[in-house]
Amino acid sequence: MDAQTFKVRNKDGNIVEAELLERTTFNGKDIAFYSIDGNNDMVDIYASYIVKDNEGYETLQDITDEETLIWAVDYINELAEMGE
Amino acid sequence: MEENERINIRPDQIHISDIGRVITSVPRALLNTIKRNLKQHKIDRAKAREERRNLREQRKISNRNRRKNSKVRKFFAGIINENPKAAEKIAQRETERDTQDEEETEEKTTKKGFFARLKERFTKKKSKKTSKKSGKKSTEDEPEQPDQPEQPEPTKEDKVLAVFHFKPTEKVEVLTLLNRLIKANKDGQTVDLETSKRLFKLLDFNRKGSNNEPIVEFFNGEPSNESKGKMLSSYPQTQYLVWEMTPSQKSTFESLFNSVTKGVIEQSIIESWTKFIEMDNIHSMNERMAFFLLKEKNRNKTYTEEDMRNYARVYGHKNDDGYFVLPSKYRDVKKVTRVTEVPKPNTPTPVTPKPVAPAPQPVPEPVPQEPITVSPAEQPKPKKVQLECAQTKEEIMQAITHPKDDRYYFIVYNHTPEEKAKIDRVIKDILAHKNTESQAIDFLNWYNVSNHLQGETPSIKVYSTRQESLLAPSEIIDLLDSATDQILQENDPATSIIHDVSGFGLQSELATVDSRLMGVNEKVKSILLKGAAFGCITNNTKRRNGFQSYLSQSFAEQMSRIVSEAPTTEAPTPREPIPRAVTEEAAEPEITPIMEETLDTQEATLDTRRTIKVSLSIGSHPIGTKVIRIPKSIYQRLPKNKPHHQDYTESQGLNM
Numbered sequence: 046m047d048a049q050t051f052k053v054r055n056k057d058g059n060i061v062e063a064e065l066l067e068r069t070t071f072n073g074k075d076i077a078f079y080s081i082d083g084n085n086d087m088v089d090i091y092a093s094y095i096v097k098d099n100e101g102y103e104t105l106q107d108i109t110d111e112e113t114l115i116w117a118v119d120y121i122n123e124l125a126e127m128g129e
Numbered sequence: 130m131e132e133n134e135r136i137n138i139r140p141d142q143i144h145i146s147d148i149g150r151v152i153t154s155v156p157r158a159l160l161n162t163i164k165r166n167l168k169q170h171k172i173d174r175a176k177a178r179e180e181r182r183n184l185r186e187q188r189k190i191s192n193r194n195r196r197k198n199s200k201v202r203k204f205f206a207g208i209i210n211e212n213p214k215a216a217e218k219i220a221q222r223e224t225e226r227d228t229q230d231e232e233e234t235e236e237k238t239t240k241k242g243f244f245a246r247l248k249e250r251f252t253k254k255k256s257k258k259t260s261k262k263s264g265k266k267s268t269e270d271e272p273e274q275p276d277q278p279e280q281p282e283p284t285k286e287d288k289v290l291a292v293f294h295f296k297p298t299e300k301v302e303v304l305t306l307l308n309r310l311i312k313a314n315k316d317g318q319t320v321d322l323e324t325s326k327r328l329f330k331l332l333d334f335n336r337k338g339s340n341n342e343p344i345v346e347f348f349n350g351e352p353s354n355e356s357k358g359k360m361l362s363s364y365p366q367t368q369y370l371v372w373e374m375t376p377s378q379k380s381t382f383e384s385l386f387n388s389v390t391k392g393v394i395e396q397s398i399i400e401s402w403t404k405f406i407e408m409d410n411i412h413s414m415n416e417r418m419a420f421f422l423l424k425e426k427n428r429n430k431t432y433t434e435e436d437m438r439n440y441a442r443v444y445g446h447k448n449d450d451g452y453f454v455l456p457s458k459y460r461d462v463k464k465v466t467r468v469t470e471v472p473k474p475n476t477p478t479p480v481t482p483k484p485v486a487p488a489p490q491p492v493p494e495p496v497p498q499e500p501i502t503v504s505p506a507e508q509p510k511p512k513k514v515q516l517e518c519a520q521t522k523e524e525i526m527q528a529i530t531h532p533k534d535d536r537y538y539f540i541v542y543n544h545t546p547e548e549k550a551k552i553d554r555v556i557k558d559i560l561a562h563k564n565t566e567s568q569a570i571d572f573l574n575w576y577n578v579s580n581h582l583q584g585e586t587p588s589i590k591v592y593s594t595r596q597e598s599l600l601a602p603s604e605i606i607d608l609l610d611s612a613t614d615q616i617l618q619e620n621d622p623a624t625s626i627i628h629d630v631s632g633f634g635l636q637s638e639l640a641t642v643d644s645r646l647m648g649v650n651e652k653v654k655s656i657l658l659k660g661a662a663f664g665c666i667t668n669n670t671k672r673r674n675g676f677q678s679y680l681s682q683s684f685a686e687q688m689s690r691i692v693s694e695a696p697t698t699e700a701p702t703p704r705e706p707i708p709r710a711v712t713e714e715a716a717e718p719e720i721t722p723i724m725e726e727t728l729d730t731q732e733a734t735l736d737t738r739r740t741i742k743v744s745l746s747i748g749s750h751p752i753g754t755k756v757i758r759i760p761k762s763i764y765q766r767l768p769k770n771k772p773h774h775q776d777y778t779e780s781q782g783l784n785m
Contacts, residue, residue: 049135067167068134077136080160088160089151095136102139118153124166125159 053081053105068095071116077105078121092117289379290348291372293332303331303370332372333386347379514612518619519591522582528591529578539592539616542581542626549624575626592616 049065066078075095083089092114093105108114155163295303306328313320330336338344374382519528528538544552552575574580581589594612617625 051136051138065136066164068136083154086157087154088157089154090160090163091151098139100139101137103137105136121153121163124163124170125153125155 051079055081063091066090071113074113076108076113076117078117090121092121289374289376291334291374291379292346292348293370293372294338294344294346295331295370299331300370303328306331329386334383335386514594514615516592516594516612516615519593520587522587525578525582525587525589525591528593533593536593536595537612539594539612540578541590541592541616541620542575543588543590543620544575544624544626546624548575549626552626590620 050062051065052060053063055061061081063079063081066080069076069078077093077095078090079093080088080090092108094108094113095103096106097103108117293303306324309324310320310328319325334343334345336344519525551571578589581587592612
């Protein structure tokens with residue numbers, strides 16, 4: 046199955062397309078890693094909590110917990126570091 | 130992607146307001162690598178799950194067997210009871226077996242285990258590739274080279290990481306000075322005394338920041354996650370420089386820094402510094418990726434030229450020639466362009482004033498008594514900057530939609546004289562916090578590119594020029610001035626407004642203006658009415674505090690630079706152009722106590738400094754005054770009959 050894409054509004058107020066890289070869990074919480082095209086052939090990688098709303102749909106929420114944030118940074122860095 | 134690996138987002142939801150945290154920015158090529166590794170990770174996780182299930186099964190079976198065996202054990206119980214040593218041995222063996230089981234399970238299922246195995250696989254793959262290329266057996270199969278004496282790398286525990294927290298401008302300066310040091314080392318020379326002294330000062334372990342906090346933190350060996358977390362969360366805006374050294378190097382430098390702090394600065398010590406420093410062990414990175422790149426470096430990974438450029442752009446590390454590349458983040462102190470040949474040390478080089486705008490300007494009064502000696506740290510400014518100009522609609526669109534990261538861009542807005550006058554008035558109102566809502570909307574309209582592309586002839590031009598990485602901030606600003614002067618020569622200063630942006634920020638800059646214009650709502654209006662609009666639509670953080678403070682600050686910095694670059698013991702020379710925004714108040718100087726905020730107190734002495742008051746203006750509108758102290762030698766070079774309120778904006782190339 047193809048990679049999942051969805052629309053997000055960036056900090057400049059523009060709606061841009063994000064691509065889900067991975068859905069995983071850390072400390073019992075669901076985490077989404079997704080990428081958004083940046084400038085000049087660069088890509089920004091984001092991490093967010095996945096939280097269910099009242100109707101059962103899932104939304105993304107900012108990660109505020111430091112431990113999770115550090116884990117997320119390490120996780121992506123380790124994957125990037127593996128190289129080819 | 131499996132169904133359970135997707136996010137169940139509401140189908141009609143077109144956006145999510147909470148966008149999350151940027152973990153990192155990577156070149157597209159690296160993203161593909163991450164995706165591949167994620168895929169591999171998933172496969173390995175599935176395998177690990179399978180193995181875990183099998184292990185559980187095996188355990189169940191072994192437990193069942195153990196229970197069965199308990200009957201047998203009971204049989205031996207009689208013997209055991211009579212032999213405590215045998216009982217001890219049996220218990221020990223059981224414990225060992227349990228621990229071993231647990232370790233195996235853990236290794237196969239944890240993240241660490243996965244990464245360790247993945248790393249191992251890549252290392253093997255790499256060594257195979259290498260051996261194939263060289264036509265030799267894999268190094269794993271080879272016996273150790275007997276003729277190469279083992280020189281063990283210091284282990285992580287044997288290293289000390291000094292992590293410096295610099296202000297962006299300081300960081301640029303350090304990188305620039307280090308580049309000079311690298312160049313000198315390459316050329317088999319030592320750097321000049323001033324560069325060495327300055328580096329000492331910036332990298333001094335004893336130095337304190339503005340809050341009296343040390344600017345350097347030491348970590349023994351690999352920093353813990355806790356330390357990394359502290360860096361990530363406590364200093365989000367700080368740029369780091371990581372210096373990796375052995376404990377003995379650290380203590381050597383500590384004693385050197387202490388000597389310097391006590392005032393013992395000798396040429397011999399400074400020379401030893403340039404030889405001692407290990408350039409490969411200094412890393413210039415942003416906070417997010419500092420440790421990631423430290424690891425990268427140790428892996429001896431090779432990159433394509435394109436990869437290197439991308440990394441340099443983001444992380445500010447070294448280029449192929451071994452020089453530090455100034456990261457794009459620092460382009461606030463921009464701009465322009467080419468590296469000039471470094472003059473040979475100790476060659477007297479009188480520096481001529483830079484080309485100037487066509488507007489009438491007071492000519493600096495040359496009062497030279499003897500030519501000034503210019504060290505490599507003080508390079509002459511190039512007279513002409515190579516500028517390219519996009520004038521047709523197609524060329525402008527091409528430049529704007531595909532800006533190149535290694536160029537600086539200048540958008541020249543051409544207005545009618547009436548419109549320029551109106552803009553001047555609005556600027557004045559913004560500075561006085563008196564602008565109206567309609568003015569705010571006008572203001573955005575003037576900077577909306579698409580408005581300027583309507584009609585047959587575009588009313589904007591886009592200039593661009595190459596940027597180079599080996600320039601000091603002062604050199605960059607000088608070259609920016611030259612480029613702006615050239616642009617002004619081609620355009621009428623009475624109708625032009627120059628907006629300068631780096632290629633890196635051009636698109637987002639224009640998008641910001643466009644989106645703000647399209648969505649002019651109460652919030653935007655209120656921002657504009659507070660006078661912050663000026664800062665918001667420029668790409669310069671300094672300007673975010675308002676135009677007035679930006680100009681004042683720039684001017685003060687410019688003057689401070691002249692002050693710090695001018696040798697106080699030398700005779701006055703016409704080396705630097707004279708700032709034209711000096712009022713007649715300067716002609717009546719008075720000696721007052723030194724103002725610490727504008728001076729390097731170590732170098733300042735009462736009898737060589739003069740206090741002057743300068744006034745700044747945009748067009749014909751005065752925007753403020755600043756009291757600064759300058760050396761007597763500079764003071765003597767100031768023109769004595771100056772008009773009031775020179776247009777600093779145009780003369781210094783610091784337009785919007």
